Amino acid sequence: MKAEIIAVGTELLLGQIVNTNAQYLSRELAGMGIDVYYQTVVGDNLGRLKEALRLSSQRADIVILSGGLGPTQDDLTKDAVAEYIGTELHYDRMAMDKLERFFQDRGTPMTENNKRQALAIGGGTPLSNETGLAVGNAVSHEGTHFILLPGPPKELKPMFENEAKPWLLQHVLTDEVPIYSKMLKFAGIGESALDDRLSDLITAQIDPTIALYAKDGEVTVRISTKASSETKAMEKLDQLQAVIQSMVPEHMYADRDVPIEQVIVDMMADRSWTVSAAESCTGGLVMETLTSIPGSASMLLGGVVCYTNEIKQKLVHVPNSLLEGSEAPGAVSAEVAQVLCEQIRMVADSDFGLSVTGVAGPGYAERKPVGLVYVGIAERGKSTEVHELNIKGNRETIRIRATKALLYRLWRRLSDAESD
C-alpha cells in the first residue's frame, strides 16, 4: 500500500512555518506498514492543488492532505478535492451544530465564511474535529482514498488518530496483515550510546523491527511487528521489550509514548508524594516542565528561581559562607546544589526537593566553564544526592539537558523509593 502526503498552504511555501505534519503523518503511516513515496507542499491555489491531486492519485493508493479547511477564501482543499473527483460539497449537520454552539457560547454572531468549516464532500465520510471547528473528510475515488485533515497540529493529530486511522483500517487496509507497534522511552542515555548497547539486536532485527529516534534528551525506540491478531503481536513485542529492558535496565522509563515528566507526575500522584524546587540556571524550566502535565498542581507545591546570591540567601537560606569569599565553593558547586534542594524541601515541607545550579552561558561565571551544572535531590528522612553534569551545547541545549537530567535522576529515585 502506497501513500502520499500533500500539505496545503502558502505559509509553508514562504517558509513561515515548518511542515511538522508531514513528519507526524509519515511516522504514523510507517507504523501502519504503509509506504510513503512522496511528500508535497502546494500553495493555496486551486489549479496547482488539483494538479497535485492528479499526480498523487496516479502514484498512490492513499493521499493524505493537511491544511486548507479553514473559513477563509484561501482555504480551498475541500473545493479542489470535490472538483477533482466530480462531486458537490454540502454542510455537515454535526459540524454546523458545533459551529453554532461555539459562536452562541461566545455571544458573537457567526459570520458567513465560518460556515465553510462545516463543508463536507459528497459521498465521503466527515471526520469530526475534537479540538477545532473545521470538519475533516475521507472519500474514495477510482481506487484512491483521500483523507482531508486540518492544518494546525493540535487538530490534525487527534483527528488522524481517532478518525482517519480507524477509517483507513476499516475501509482500506482490510486485506493487509496489520502492523502493531510499541514505543519504549529512554532517558539519561544518548541515541548513539543506546544504539551501541542494542547494536546486536538492531543488526539481527528481522521481526520485530527496531527503530530509534531522539528528541530533547529522550530517546524513543519503536518496535513493530506484523501479526494476524493483537494478542500474537503483543506476545512478540513484550518478549523483545523484556530483552531490551534487560540490556538497558536503568534507562527505560515507559513502554508508551510519554515524556518522563508524565511518568513522574503519575508516580507521585499514586503515592501522594509532593515536590518543590530551587532553580538557578534553568530559570524555572524544571517546575515549568512538571507544570505542563495536568494534575501536577497537587504534587508540585512550588519553589524558587534564585539567580542572585541574595535570593538564594533570602528565600532558600543558603549560607553566605558557601557563596562568597575566596574559600567559598561558590554558587555553582555541589555544596550549594545540596543546600538548595534540602532547604527548599524544608521550606515547602515537601517529600522531595530538587535543585539546579550551573553555567548556562554565554560567558563563564565564577571562572567555571559553560555547561558545568549540578543537580540535587533531597528526600524527607533520606540522604541527598548531587550529580555533576558537563553539557556541551548552547544556552538552550544546556538548560533543556540539565532539566531532563534532573528529571531522569528524580525518576530513578522515585523508582527506588517505590520498591522500598
Add this chain to the structure above:
Amino acid sequence: MKAEIIAVGTELLLGQIVNTNAQYLSRELAGMGIDVYYQTVVGDNLGRLKEALRLSSQRADIVILSGGLGPTQDDLTKDAVAEYIGTELHYDRMAMDKLERFFQDRGTPMTENNKRQALAIGGGTPLSNETGLAVGNAVSHEGTHFILLPGPPKELKPMFENEAKPWLLQHVLTDEVPIYSKMLKFAGIGESALDDRLSDLITAQIDPTIALYAKDGEVTVRISTKASSETKAMEKLDQLQAVIQSMVPEHMYADRDVPIEQVIVDMMADRSWTVSAAESCTGGLVMETLTSIPGSASMLLGGVVCYTNEIKQKLVHVPNSLLEGSEAPGAVSAEVAQVLCEQIRMVADSDFGLSVTGVAGPGYAERKPVGLVYVGIAERGKSTEVHELNIKGNRETIRIRATKALLYRLWRRLSDAESD
C-alpha cells in the same frame, strides 16, 4: 522567477526527521523575490528522483535539491541530475584535496566510497562545503537551473548563503529587481484583530506588500518591496512602517524578528532595571521565558512558583485572610495578583515585580472557570496594575497566552517608564 525545492531522503519519508531545510530555503528564496510553488520530498530512489526532476523542470526555473550528496550508495542526487541532463560526473580537485587532508589529519585511510562526496556534475559549478565534506553543485540545463546542496542544515545553510545565493544572483537573477523586507512584530493583539485594524492598508496593498502570520501569541507583519537600491527600498518600507505604527500604536514592539522577551531584556539591561516574579498557574513559564534570552541573568533576580496557599503565605507573605474563608477573594483574584507582585518585588528588592494567578485547568478551581487569569505588575514607588484575562483553550494555550499577555503588559509599562 519560479523555484521548487526537492528534499531527498528516505528518513524524511519515514518521519524520522523534520524537513527544516525546506523552510529555510523557502524563506531565503522569498526574501530574494523568488516564488516557490512546490516543495517535494522524495526517497533515495533513482527512478523516483529522476521523475521528480522531470516534473520540477517543467514547472520551475530554479530547482533546489537538498540531501543525497553523501558517501553511501543511497546518496543518489548527483547521479540522478547527471543522468537527467545527460552529462557525466567527475571528481572535483578541491573537494578531493579536502577529503584527503581530512582523512590524513585523522590518521585513518579514506575508503573508496568517501570519494563520492567529491563528485561534481559535468558542465556545472562546484559549490564548496565550509562545514562538511560533500561538494555541492550548480548546473543549468534547457532553461532550468539546478542547485544541489547537502542535507545536514549546518552544511546546507552556509553553502546556500555563501555559494548558491551569489551564483544565483550572478547567473540567474541578473535582470531581476531585488526585493527588500522588514518584519514588524506585534503583541497583545490577535491576528484577525490586527488584520481588521490594517484592513484598509491590506486591501489597497500593491507596493510594498503586506503579509501577516501569527505564532504563540505574537503576530508578525512582513512588508516587502522591490527596489533598485536598499536605500530606496528602506525609504518606502519605513514610510509604510510609520503608517502601520500610527494605526496600531500600542501593539508594535519591534521592527525586526525578535520575541517580546528579547525586547524586554534589552530595555531592562539598558536602564539596569531588575525584575522578579511570583507565578501560580504558569508554574515558572514567565521566568523561564525571560531566562531563555542570553543576558537575562543580570535583570531577572529570581522569584517564586507558588502553587499552594502555604507557599504563597510563606515565601510571598500573602495574608491568609485573602486566601481562605467564605469572605476571602481566593487565590485566583485581582487582590491576590496585586499582593503577589508587590510582595515579590519587595522580597527580591527589584525595580519591577510580576505575578500570575489563574485557573489553567483541566477542572475548575475555587469555583472559578478555566481560563480566568489575573496578571499583575508592581513597580518601585509607582502604582500597581492588575489585568483580568479570560483565555479560551487547553492548559498549554492558557499558560502560554497568560505569559505572553503579562510580557506584553510589562513591555508597555517599560515603554511608559522609558518615556518618563
